[in-house]
Amino acid sequence: MNKLLPTIGIEVHCELKTKNKVFSNSLNVYGEIANTNINEIDLGYPGTLPTLNKDVIDVGIKTALLLNCKVNKSMYFDRKNYFYPDNPKNYQITQKSTPIGYDGFVEIDLGDKLKKIYIEEMHIEEDTCKSIHENGKTLLDFNRAGVPLIEIVTKPVIDNDNEAVLYVEKLREILLYGGISDVKIEEGSLRCDVNISLRREDCNVLGTKVEIKNIGSISAIKEAILFEIERQEKLINNSVVIVAETRKFDESIRETVSMRLKETNNDYRYFPEPDIPRLLIEDSYIEEIKKTLPILPSELRIKYKELGINDITINALISNMELNKYLLDLISMGTNAIIGANIITGDLLAYLNKNGISIKDTNITIDNLKCLVDKLESNEISSKIGKIILSNMFESSDSVDLIMEKNDLKLISDENELLNIIKPMINDEIKIEYSKNNEKTIKYLIGEIMKVTKGKANPVVVNDLLSKELSK
Amino acid sequence: MTNYLDLSLIEINNKLKNREIKPIDLVMECFSKIENNEDLNCFITLNKEEAIKKALELENKEVDNILFAIPIAIKDNIITKGLKTTCGSNMLNNFIPTYDAYVINKINNCNMIVIGKTNMDEFAMGSSNQTSYFGCVLNAWNKSKVSGGSSGGSAVSVSSRIVPFALGSDTGGSIRQPSAFNGIVGLKPTYGRVSRYGLVSFASSLDQIGPMSRNVLENSMLLNCIVGKDNNDLTSCEKDSEDFSRLIGEDIKGIKIAIPNFYVNDNINEDIKSNFNNVVNILKNKGVNVDYVDIDYIEYSVPLYQIIALAEASSNLARFDGIRYGYCTDKKINNADELYKYNRGEGFGEEVKRRIMIGSYVLSGDNVQEYYYKALSIRKIISDGFSNLFKNYDYIIGPTTTTLPYNIGEGQNDAVKSFFDDLLTIPVNMAGLPAMSLPIGINNNLPIGMQIICNKFEEAKIYKLASFIEKELNLNLDPRGDLNE
Known part of the structure; x- marks a missing residue:
């Protein structure tokens, strides 16, 4: 009997990071007191009409471009009609016929090759309100009602759990770096539905599709897919017919469980939203948005490699978008990239992690950081002093120079002062050692001088003076 | 009782300016007239306390515009902050809005005084005001006859001279048809001319708020007040x-008028036709060119309306589930499905439920292609047909209704009848055009109206022709007869 092959498609819902909601001017913020960011539009009050937040269209076009999609230049909205308590108007405004983007792709790295995961379409829609079930009652929080969402739908081109995870991770990275969304799965700003079917290797027709709704984490995506493939394999091998159904991944038993059969699904009675006129997008408008596209991680990796930054540091930078921004700023100011990257992913990151804070919670400024890197590059300070200065920079808003002065960290570069320390160390014995092994002797002496000066001797000047004195 | 409200708007305005009368005099007169005409059932909710308060506030203000301190009645599907807004339905019998409709802000800016909310067919679904949860409205000319609808309360409050003005809404004829039945002037403006923000939607692509008044000039003055671009719509x-x-007042000689043959077909009442032809003859004698023309598919307007309006309505009325506002059943509810079933089953009346079901059906599954999208494409053809006519003609005219006001109770068991009441008004909504119903005669003490239709945003032209005809006919449109006799 020939093998069973899975075919997977993924739908991702992502909340957009706009200031306001999509069809009203309520604020779009997470984690506020329930039912405080609402108005009569969000509540679906009689007589209210939707407006359209231009920022959502702009972010939508930006997302389409980032995902290599074509932009729909003539689009409208549709109503999806269904009754549910979290759906204030009992219809959702979405885009069924004219999604803002279509025919795109996201490229994933399979190690030995790159694979394009094709995007069928991506459209704008409004989020529902949040239901909280408590003691047999349902409470509704309308703060989320009307938050802008983009739904991104792949073609059924994903072959296994590994590709699925790589795709979602890559998509998250793009949406985060594109400034599209927070992509926090735990806060619900990114939600995943996975469609899986199995077919025999020699069969070209796709098998019956099962949908797994609202998977809560990337690791759960992998688990859910593996579980579902195994479940369907068993059924098929026992000649049980797979039914089209919607399932969910139960985190407590780590299995997918049935929610409802597809046959009983709603008939959504889609029709064009009459309250929002058709929207025409001009080419020049799309071109303007193209100019605002940020550098994505895949391009960043190439750029950093060219600057000589090592792979471990690159990964550390990419995985922390905020710190990465600081390095990009340093580079744009003409600062040494390698030293900058090492400081940022080294002592700086360690300090932030240890204290569980963000760089914005410290007193570090980009100008101070640049000054520190410049001084290290020109050897004006040693790396040991550099560490001390950095640790001061977290707490103090003083300039680097002021920090050095206050903490008596200025390097001793005065030749006479240094000669006073060096000269007593030079004797015939040392000179003999020096003639045997130049480097080792100089290193030893510098170590001794640093001990005396508590690391404040300018190593360049000391080196020069030592060479001169020893060759006398 | 005083009778200041029987004066023309300009006369009232002068008396207010001269301090001969105060705003409170007008308000008190309104409420005593409401009391005397209680049997007409024009109002669902009165705004007495607030109206008196407002009138007293206005006493010290400068009379700065023609509508200052003028009482107005508002159809009960227009949202009024703090004032119950029922849409003529049990569903919203307890609904007190938290905001004002755009048009309410506009009339407040002119310092008009809202007297109350007028009776209407439930959610504006009907053309005889018989589907209202609050009972039907009686025709002021003959109390055994219907008022027409759905803006029946608004029309009768004006025709019975309780208020000089009312706002109505028109989805398929709901301003024009009751205006014709009651001998008043009612205008449905161009779609998009008046903001719909705060008008409880029936069919979003057809709904429009418009002014209802005793005469043409005053109608234009109220339109002046309520129009404008609204960023919320x-x-x-x-x-x-x-x-x-x-x-x-401009000369009408040489203007070109088209009369669609459909508007003078055999289904139209003979008395209406003869009154209409009388007007046509007057116009011809004044040097107006009149042609009879055809508009493709116009005869399908009623089925188109049933598909498009009801599809939109089925979705627009989905929000009424009793969760956030509105009617909530006393029955014990075990799940969400039961909640929808009981709240909506008990909250809505029969006509509304019938229309929601038809609307849901035409959008369901493959029907959306077969009915809804096909209807949209034919709507486009009708709309283009009107546009083409306006390349050669200034106006399109015809009767407003096919019949005279009929007996209360008549046609209530005929689900299709109310749609055919709107046979001549619906095409205008389909094309988004402005149109007025203007009284052109009284037949056996029942008024007859005609429609004047213009190209989009040409309301001013409508007022010009309407005013001319009004002057020529010089009818006494007070149902109480000549008070001086």
Whole structure:
């Protein structure tokens, strides 16, 4: 009997990071007191009409471009009609016929090759309100009602759990770096539905599709897919017919469980939203948005490699978008990239992690950081002093120079002062050692001088003076 | 009782300016007239306390515009902050809104005084005001006859001279048909001319708020007040401000008028036709060119309306589930499905439920292609047909209704009848055009109206022709007869 092959498609819902909601001017913020960011539009009050937040269209076009999609230049909205308590108007405004983007792709790295995961379409829609079930009652929080969402739908081109995870991770990275969304799965700003079917290797027709709704984490995506493939394999091998159904991944038993059969699904009675006129997008408008596209991680990796930054540091930078921004700023100011990257992913990151804070919670400024890197590059300070200065920079808003002065960290570069320390160390014995092994002797002496000066001797000047004195 | 409200708007305005009368005099007169006409059932909710308060506030203010301190009645599907807004339905019998409709802000800016909310067919679904949860409205000319609808309360409150003005809404004829039945002037403006924000939607692509008044000039003055681009309604249009009365009095000689053959077909009552033909003859004698024309598919307007309006309505009325506002059943509810079933089953009346079911059906599954999208494409053809006519003609005219006001109770068991009451008004909504119903005769003490239709945003032209005809006919349109006799 020939093998069973899975075919997977993924739908991702992502909340957009706009200031306001999509069809009203309520604020779009997470984690506020329930039912405080609402108005009569969000509540679906009689007589209210939707407006359209231009920022959502702009972010939508930006997302389409980032995902290599074509932009729909003539689009409208549709109503999806269904009754549910979290759906204030009992219809959702979405885009069924004219999604803002279509025919795109996201490229994933399979190690030995790159694979394009094709995007069928991506459209704008409004989020529902949040239901909280408590003691047999349902409470509704309308703060989320009307938050802008983009739904991104792949073609059924994903072959296994590994590709699925790589795709979602890559998509998250793009949406985060594109400034599209927070992509926090735990806060619900990114939600995943996975469609899986199995077919025999020699069969070209796709098998019956099962949908797994609202998977809560990337690791759960992998688990859910593996579980579902195994479940369907068993059924098929026992000649049980797979039914089209919607399932969910139960985190407590780590299995997918049935929610409802597809046959009983709603008939959504889609029709064009009459309250929002058709929207025409001009080419020049799309071109303007193209100019605002940020550098994505895949391009960043190439750029950093060219600057000589090592792979471990690159990964550390990419995985922390905020710190990465600081390095990009340093580079744009003409600062040494390698030293900058090492400081940022080294002592700086360690300090932030240890204290569980963000760089914005410290007193570090980009100008101070640049000054520190410049001084290290020109050897004006040693790396040991550099560490001390950095640790001061977290707490103090003083300039680097002021920090050095206050903490008596200025390097001793005065030749006479240094000669006073060096000269007593030079004797015939040392000179003999020096003639045997130049480097080792100089290193030893510098170590001794640093001990005396508590690391404040300018190593360049000391080196020069030592060479001169020893060759006398 | 005083009778200041029987004076023309200009006379009232002068008396207010001269301090001969105060705003409170007008308000008190209104409420005593409401009491005397309680049997007409025009109002669902009165705004007495607030109206008196407002009138007293206005005493110290400058009379700065023609509508200052003028009482107005508001159809009960227009949202009024703090004032119960029922849409003529048990569903919203307890609904007190938290905001004002755009048009309410507009009339407040002119310092008009809202007297109350008028009776209407439930959710504006009907053309005889018999589907209202609050009972039907009686025709002021003959109390055994219907008022027409759905803006029946608004029409009768004006025709019975309780208020000089009312706001109505028109989805398929709901301003024009009751205006014709009651001998008043009612205008459905161009779609997009008046913001729909705060008008409880029936059919979003057809609904429009409009002024209802005793005569043509005053109608234009109320339109002046309520128009404007509203950023809260994406379908409202940006237009330069204009005085809609500016063309009144201009010569009409040489204007070109088209009469669609459909508007004088055999289904039209003979008395209506003869009154209409009388007007046509007057116009011809004044040097107006009149042609009879055809508009493709116009005869399908009623089925188109049933598909498009009801599809939109089925979705617009989905929000009424009793969760956030509105009717909530006393029955014990075990799940969400039961909640919808009981709240909606008990909250809505029969006609509304029938229309929601038809609307849901035409959008369901493959029907959306077979009915809804096909209807949209035919709507486009009708709309283009009107546009083409306006390349050669200034006006399209015809009767407003096919029948005279009929007996209360008649046609209630005929689900299709109310749609055919709107046979001649629906095409205008389909094309988004402005149209007025103007009284042109009284037959056996029942009024007859005609429609004047213009191209989009040409309301000023409508007022010009309407005013001319009004002057020529010089009818006494007070149902109480000549009070001086």
